[in-house]
Amino acid sequence: MDFSSLNNDEFVEYVIKEHKKRNTKEFYETQRIRKKEDEFVTMELRKAGFKVSSLFDLVNFKQTDFGYINLLLNLLDSEKITDSIMKDGMVRAITVRKAKGIAENQLLKFYGNLKTEQEKETIGWSIGNWFDHLYSDSYFEPIKEISSNKNNGISRQMFVKALGKTKEHKPIAEKLLFELTFDNEVVLHAISALGKLKSTNSIERLTELTNNKNKTIKKVANKALKKITTE
Structure with missing residues (x-):
């Protein structure tokens, strides 16, 4: 939830x-x-x-x-x-x-x-x-570790979202967030974070998600793409 x-x-x-x-x-x-x-x-x-x-x-x-x-x-x-x-x-x-x-x-x-x-x-x-x-980049590493550990379940959701605010670790955050778009427990937060990062490397994956059967995923993916391509 x-x-x-x-x-x-x-x-x-x-x-x-x-x-x-x-x-x-x-x-x-x-x-x-x-x-x-x-x-x-x-x-x-x-x-x-x-x-x-x-x-x-x-x-x-x-x-x-x-x-x-x-x-x-x-x-x-x-x-x-x-x-x-x-x-x-x-x-x-x-x-x-x-x-x-x-x-x-x-x-x-x-x-x-x-x-x-x-x-x-x-x-x-x-x-x-x-x-x-x-958010502070001073705590990027523990946030990343919590986000990547599936044993943490849905408690990861806002940690994942926080990764979209990094200034110093964008390539590492992008890679992890891309992987997390395949994780149903945190996919929405990963998409949102990629949009926040303006991750041009994720455009293809986000475009794919705009065709997802889940209406919420489609909506959030479209919003993220708009942030990346128009702002």
């Missing part, structure tokens, strides 16, 4: 639906833990001077004070927070320009320690979104 078009509320609704597929007892226990952990994080934020009623206030409402970044980074790797939606909310809350140069190493380390598919689909995807939103 491509989460890039979902706002935070829609994303949380998706994950809740996934939880509901499990047995009712497990679902309600998950909700209980999440509520308890949100209360804990909220109290920590209030102690630090932030007037919030939930962690997700930082995600859903415009902020002007980002002094919570280090606090959330510390809590992200804390044993006191176990719920994946809470951890995902922390990543989303620190996906702000003020976190650039502060959060990268810790987020990459945290991504590498994710264990389950569900964690990667939620927290891992949002970490990828962080690196796409706040």
